[in-house]
Each structure stands twice: as C-alpha cells, then as structure tokens.
Amino acid sequence: MILAVLVVVLIYYAHKDPSSIPGFIPESIKDRFVNNIDKRYEFLRIIAWLDKDFSPREHRYQTNSSLYSIANGGLFGRGLGNSIRKYGHLPEASNDFIFAIICEELGFLGGAAVLALFAFLMWRAFVIAKNAKDRFSTLLTLGIATQVGLQTFLHIAVVTDMVPNTGIGLPFISSGGTSIVTMLVQMGLILGVSRTAKMKKD
Numbered sequence: 001m002i003l004a005v006l007v008v009v010l011i012y013y014a015h016k017d018p019s020s021i022p023g024f025i026p027e028s029i030k031d032r033f034v035n036n037i038d039k040r041y042e043f044l045r046i047i048a049w050l051d052k053d054f055s056p057r058e059h060r061y062q063t064n065s066s067l068y069s070i071a072n073g074g075l076f077g078r079g080l081g082n083s084i085r086k087y088g089h090l091p092e093a094s095n096d097f098i099f100a101i102i103c104e105e106l107g108f109l110g111g112a113a114v115l116a117l118f119a120f121l122m123w124r125a126f127v128i129a130k131n132a133k134d135r136f137s138t139l140l141t142l143g144i145a146t147q148v149g150l151q152t153f154l155h156i157a158v159v160t161d162m163v164p165n166t167g168i169g170l171p172f173i174s175s176g177g178t179s180i181v182t183m184l185v186q187m188g189l190i191l192g193v194s195r196t197a198k199m200k201k202d
Contacts, residue, residue: 049164062097065090066159069100070111077107095174096167099159115156118171122149125190131197141193144186 048059069085072078083104086093093101103111125145132138148171155170157163169176171183 045164049161062091063158063161063165066097066100067161069097069104070160073104073107073111075108077103077105077110080105092167095169095176096155097159098170098174099156102173114173118149118152121145128190128194128197132193133196133198137193137196141190144190148183148186 044059048063052060065085069083069090072085078084083093083101085104086101090097090100099111099114102114106113122145125141125148129138129141129145132141151168151171154163154166154168155174158166158168169179172180
C-alpha cells in the first residue's frame with residue numbers, strides 16, 4: 001500500500017515538475033518515470049485522476065462525462081429511461097459507467113437505494129457465513145461477499161472519480177452475459193450454504 005502511494009506521488013511530481021521529485025529517490029527510478037511519463041497509458045490514467053485539468057477531452061473524458069451525468073440527475077432524477085448522457089456522451093454507459101446513468105435517471109435517492117440494496121446483500125451474506133455449518137462454507141460465503149462488495153465499491157469509486165478509471169462493471173446491473181451468469185452462480189453457492197446453516201428459518 002505504501003509503495004503504491006509512493007508510485008502515485010512520483011508520477012504526479014514527474015508530470016507537474018520533474019525537478020521537484022524528492023532527492024532520496026534513486027536517479028535510475030527518476031529517469032524511468034520522467035522519460036516515460038507521457039508514453040505509458042497507466043501513468044496517464046493516474047495523472048488524469050490526480051490532475052483534474054489534464055487533457056479533459058481525452059484521458060478525463062469518460063470520468064468528466066460520468067460526473068456530468070450524476071449532476072444532471074439531481075435529487076429525484078430525470079425519470080427511468082430518460083437519460084440523455086447515454087446517447088453518445090458517456091462511453092460504455094451500459095457497463096463500466098452504468099451507475100452514473102442510474103443516478104441520472106433515478107437521482108441521488110435512486111443511487112442511494114441501489115447502494116442500500118448492495119449493503120443489505122452483503123449483510124445477509126455475512127449473517128449466513130457466521131452461521132454456516134463448517135469453516136469451508138464460512139470462507140466460501142465470505143469470499144463471495146467480499147468479491148461482490150469490492151467490485152461494487154470499485155465501480156462506484158471509478159464513476160465518482162474517487163479512484164483512477166479501471167473499467168469494472170457493477171454486479172448484476174452492468175451488461176454482459178458472462179458477468180451475470182457468474183454472479184448468479186455465486187449467489188447460488190451462498191443459498192446452498194444458507195440451506196444447511198445453523199440459523200432460524202422463516
């Protein structure tokens with residue numbers, strides 16, 4: 001984690017002012033970053049995340065369009081199916097940035113409702129894991145819940161410009177047949193664990 005933060009800081013300094021890179025960093029590493037700062041695609045993504053004015057029509061185009069979509073939704077949204085940003089303004093609107101369209105159509109309240117549903121799903125999975133009959137079932141359920149929760153967090157973090165653009169879908173909602181089949185299989189495994197869990201059945 002610390003190494004990742006140092007790399008991000010180094011990339012930012014190399015972009016803004018190469019002469020301001022801290023002196024304790026070896027020259028070989030400085031040269032590697034300074035010489036390749038405008039050539040490496042992953043470096044440019046990090047710079048676009050840190051520098052909000054960097055190349056707004058290119059490397060920040062998707063992120064800026066996503067933020068415009070969220071702002072366009074307001075509190076109650078434009079109405080289901082009434083998004084205007086998904087028509088040529090926001091690339092990958094049906095998968096990588098679907099949460100921005102949800103916020104535009106359903107507003108802040110709709111986005112909060114989607115988050116609440118995912119939070120409820122995670123809570124229920126942790127309850128099942130806690131009451132599973134054996135350790136394997138517990139670890140299986142915890143692993144699936146963590147993966148779905150982490151994927152949800154990363155998708156929303158990208159859409160809201162909290163982390164660099166990574167291109168990750170929103171579970172159960174983003175388009176893609178393989179994704180939905182995988183998620184349904186994972187939910188089936190959790191339901192299988194819940195059938196034998198030591199918990200009160202309603």
